[in-house]
Amino acid sequence: xxxxxPVGDLGLATRYSELAHEMSERIREGxxxxxxxxxxxxxxxxxxxxxxxxxxxxxxxxxxxxxxxVRGRSGYYVxxxxxxxxxxxxxxxxxxxxxxxxxxxxxxxxxxxxxxPDIVALSSAFPDPSLFPLARLAxxxxxxxxxLTPNSIYEDLTPGNPELRRCIARRYMETxxxxxxxxxxxxxxxxxxxxxCLRTATxxxxxxAIESPAFYAALETIQRLGLRCIEVPTCPRExxxxxxxxxxxxxxxxxxxxxxxxxxxxxxxxxxxxxxVELVRLLEKHxxxxxxxxxxxxxxFDPVPRKPVKAFDRRGLVMHCSSYSKCLAPGYRVGWxxxxxxxxxxxxxxxxxxxxxxxxxxWAVVEYLKKxxxxxxxxxxxxxxxxRQGRMLKIVHEAFPAGTKVTRPSGGYFLWLELxxxxxxxxxxxxxxxxxxxxxxxxxxxxxxxxxxxxRLNHGxxxxxxxxxxxxxxxxxxxxxx
Ligand SMILES: Cc1ncc(COP(=O)(O)O)c(C=O)c1O
Numbered sequence: 001x002x003x004x005x006p007v008g009d010l011g012l013a014t015r016y017s018e019l020a021h022e023m024s025e026r027i028r029e030g031x032x033x034x035x036x037x038x039x040x041x042x043x044x045x046x047x048x049x050x051x052x053x054x055x056x057x058x059x060x061x062x063x064x065x066x067x068x069x070v071r072g073r074s075g076y077y078v079x080x081x082x083x084x085x086x087x088x089x090x091x092x093x094x095x096x097x098x099x100x101x102x103x104x105x106x107x108x109x110x111x112x113x114x115x116x117p118d119i120v121a122l123s124s125a126f127p128d129p130s131l132f133p134l135a136r137l138a139x140x141x142x143x144x145x146x147x148l149t150p151n152s153i154y155e156d157l158t159p160g161n162p163e164l165r166r167c168i169a170r171r172y173m174e175t176x177x178x179x180x181x182x183x184x185x186x187x188x189x190x191x192x193x194x195x196x197c198l199r200t201a202t203x204x205x206x207x208x209a210i211e212s213p214a215f216y217a218a219l220e221t222i223q224r225l226g227l228r229c230i231e232v233p234t235c236p237r238e239x240x241x242x243x244x245x246x247x248x249x250x251x252x253x254x255x256x257x258x259x260x261x262x263x264x265x266x267x268x269x270x271x272x273x274x275x276x277v278e279l280v281r282l283l284e285k286h287x288x289x290x291x292x293x294x295x296x297x298x299x300x301f302d303p304v305p306r307k308p309v310k311a312f313d314r315r316g317l318v319m320h321c322s323s324y325s326k327c328l329a330p331g332y333r334v335g336w337x338x339x340x341x342x343x344x345x346x347x348x349x350x351x352x353x354x355x356x357x358x359x360x361x362x363w364a365v366v367e368y369l370k371k372x373x374x375x376x377x378x379x380x381x382x383x384x385x386x387x388r389q390g391r392m393l394k395i396v397h398e399a400f401p402a403g404t405k406v407t408r409p410s411g412g413y414f415l416w417l418e419l420x421x422x423x424x425x426x427x428x429x430x431x432x433x434x435x436x437x438x439x440x441x442x443x444x445x446x447x448x449x450x451x452x453x454x455x456r457l458n459h460g461x462x463x464x465x466x467x468x469x470x471x472x473x474x475x476x477x478x479x480x481x482x
Contacts, residue, residue, distance in 0.1 A: 015050060017383040019058035020065075020390075021301045021410070027067050027078055028408075038068060038076040064390040065408070066397040086397060089267075089405045089418035091235035092212045092450070096248050098228050101219040101447035106429065113438040120461075120470035123438035125265070127413050127460035129330055131384055133377050137329055137368055144363035152359050158351040159343075160186025160336070161362040167369045168336055175297075177311040179320075183343045185350055186336050186357045190295045190323035193337035193346075195221055196353065197291045197319040198256065200345045202227055206255040209248055211240050213416075213445035213454070215265040215293065218258050222447075229447050230254065236407045236416055239264055239271035242278045249286045256289050262306045263296035266445050266456040267416045268409025276309045283317050289342065292320045298327035298378055300411040301386045316340030324365055327378060332361045385413050385460050392459035395468055399475025401482050413460025419453045420482040428455060431477045437470045 026032045039047075041055045048055075059076045062068045066086075068076045110123045159165065165184040172179040187193040194217075202208065204226035210218055212231035222229045230252060233244045240259055248254060261271045261279075271279070283290050294308045310320040319342055323335030334357060339346040350356075368374070389408070392415060396406055403420035419425065425441035432439050440458075442451025455474075461467060 014379045014383050016054045016057040016061065017301065017386045018303050019044070019048070019050070019055065020061035021386060023058065023062055024065065024067055024408070025410075032078050034078050036078045037074075038078070040075055061387065061390045064394040066393060087405045088407055089236045089416060089454070091241060092233045094212075094233065094450070096230045096232055096244065098207055098230050098252065099447045100228050101223045103216060103220045103223060104444050106441065106444055107216050107220070110438060110440060110444075118436055120437045120467055122457045122461070122467075122470060122474070123440040124458045124461055126330060127326060127385070128462040130462060131381050131460075132328065132330060133368075133373065136373065137332070137364065140367035141360065141364040143367045144360050147363065148359060152363070156359040156362055157356045158185065159347045160184070160357055161359070161366065163366045164334070164362045165336075167366060172338070175305045175311070176307055179310070179338045183338050183340065184336050185339065185343065185347045186334065186362060187350060188335065188354065188357050189325055189333045190293065190321050190335040191217060192350075192354070193321035193323070193335050194218070194258070194291060194293055196346050196349045197321060197337055197339055197342065198222070198227075198258065199225060200339070200342050200349050201256040201289045201291065201319070203255075207252055209245060209254045209257040211259055211264060213266055213442065213451050214258070215260070216444045218293070219447055231447055234264070234267065234269065236267040236269050238275060239269040240279070242275055242282060245279070246282055249282065249288060254286070254288055256291060257283070258291045258293065259309075260293045261309045262294055263299060263409055263412030265296070265412070266414055266440065268407050268412050268414050270306055270410060271309075273307060273312075276307065277312045280309055280312045280318065284315055287317070289317050289319055289340075292318050294320060294322045295326050296412040297322055299382060299385060299413065301382060302410055306411070310338065313340060316342075319346070327381065328368070328374065329365060332364060333358070334361050334365050382411075388459045388463050389413070389415070391463065391468065392457065392471060395471040396475065399472040401475075401479045403482065404478065413458055415457045415459055417455050417457065419455065419478050421453060423453050423478055423481045425451070425453055425455050427481055428474065428477055432474055435473055437473060439474055
């Protein structure tokens with residue numbers, strides 16, 4: 001079975017990826033400057049008690065990412081900016097205004113693209129399904145089916161299976177967030193949780209503050225519920241600009257915010273803890289609830305997880321939503337909301353909307369989590385995603401024209417690219433489609449169709465030479481348009 005890899009191999013996989021990530025952060029912070037030599041393999045080996053192979057593997061990842069280059073036998077050196085990593089896109093700008101979003105048909109094409117084996121779906125929102133412990137999950141599902149009793153249909157009704165809710169509460173506890181079991185409402189994936197929270201917090205015509213750019217499903221949900229939105233400038237590294245949001249809340253009667261504070265889709269941005277505190281105090285001041293989409297929480301490349309905004313919430317204003325879809329069990333559709341002071345309302349909304357989440361799927365996740373292996377699986381998943389990020393960044397550096405900017409998120413599986421000013425992402429999308437390659441064009445992430453020259457690429461899809469070639473082809477299309 002894929003997950004039965006010896007622990008020694010996993011140790012190596014995670015230790016090198018953690019070292020690579022740490023060095024990359026030091027380069028980003030300027031502790032290591034262009035031209036500086038990385039600590040020698042021998043010294044890292046001594047100070048960290050790592051094998052030379054582990055250190056070398058980490059340095060090769062950095063080389064792939066374009067952070068460093070090897071100079072003969074003298075070691076690894078940080079790349080000068082002009083030949084080194086591309087710059088990151090700047091924060092979005094503009095005066096926020098209230099709009100009614102419309103979602104492009106392109107989104108439907110993108111979702112369908114993943115079904116076609118002959119399309120390279122760089123646009124996909126899913127990670128490679130073969131990275132999940134499907135065989136163990138199947139056994140867990142089998143065990144779940146056998147243990148279901150006639151009474152299960154009552155016991156697992158909304159707010160959900162008590163054992164699963166206890167597992168979720170324990171995981172919160174491990175990341176430093178206090179959530180009582182009674183607050184947790186099990187849903188059919190995070191998307192249902194987000195929908196139910198938004199319905200609970202708003203009435204048609206209300207205004208919702210979102211990031212710019214934002215996850216397209218947020219735009220779609222806002223549109224379908226007859227709401228309006230206001231897009232707030234967002235930094236591709238540190239997330240929503242709290243100062244800009246403060247002005248929006250002062251000027252408009254915003255009824256809810258729908259935000260991602262960790263590994264935002266599409267930028268990959270994560271807010272530092274200080275900004276999260278600032279944000280939650282601002283929400284308290286205006287008594288505005290925040291729907292926090294945290295589906296990528298488990299996919300962090302740093303050794304420790306990032307806290308959600310929910311961790312700093314004192315008044316029950318944060319409605320935290322997540323799922324097992326991106327980290328453990330895609331397709332099982334097991335998600336949840338921890339909606340703070342809105343828990344009863346959300347539970348009622350779930351009950352009247354779809355009664356309950358599937359009993360067998362809830363139990364299957366419990367059966368899986370009962371045995372050791374979840375953290376093992378997650379560490380390997382994170383290491384693989386980081387590895388693939390490096391590979392994709394390398395090709396982006398080589399194949400895209402000067403003037404391209406790209407993010408390097410600390411988790412998740414998206415790269416957000418700003419293309420040279422003249423390039424129209426919709427044209428890139430069309431030309432790539434003709435070559436059976438799908439990219440997610442920037443305008444689908446904006447109610448006002450901004451981000452005309454941006455695209456999102458998924459580096460977590462199944463990796464093969466064909467994927468590498470597809471990224472290079474997109475680079476050549478961008479070159480031809482720039
Ligand atoms: C940012 C974001 N939120 C929510 C979801 C939906 O999660 P789920 O599959 O658990 O409903 C996705 C899936 O693509 C996503 O990218």
